[in-house]
Amino acid sequence: MNQISVIFEQPNGEEHHCVARCGDTLMDVALDNGVPGIVAQCGGGCTCCTCHCWIQSPWFERIPGAGQDEIDILAYAWGVADNSRLACQVVLTADLDGLRAWVPAQQSLN
Ligand code: FES
Secondary structure, three states: OOEEEEEEEOOOOOEEEEEEEEOEEHHHHHHHOOOOOOOOOOOOOOOOOOOEEEEOOOHHHHOOOOOHHHHHHHOOOOOOOOOEEEHHHOEOOHHHOOEEEEOOHHHHOO
8 A cells, every 4th residue: 555544633623634655754744735733844854843743543553653852852842642743753654544633723823
């Protein structure tokens, strides 16, 4: 499977259904589809945390754990939770088909 579906949900419940290429990052998909709230100011460099999102179970558990750089930057994101990830650090694979990510309100408003 080279393509999977990914859903971004906004704070108001609006959903963005996207087709994603395996090997791309979740940030790539958001930017390619103009998803509000995934700002990605650093362009995927893991230095800005404006690509923060919450990943729904069971997809969250299928993603390899965050590296120390991501953990360090996530500390500066708004509303960090157990299922927080930086979208630029999530590489999409076939077993992430159907992944749902929630976009924080603070990013959507910017
Ligand atoms: Fe900057 Fe992800 S795009 S940390």
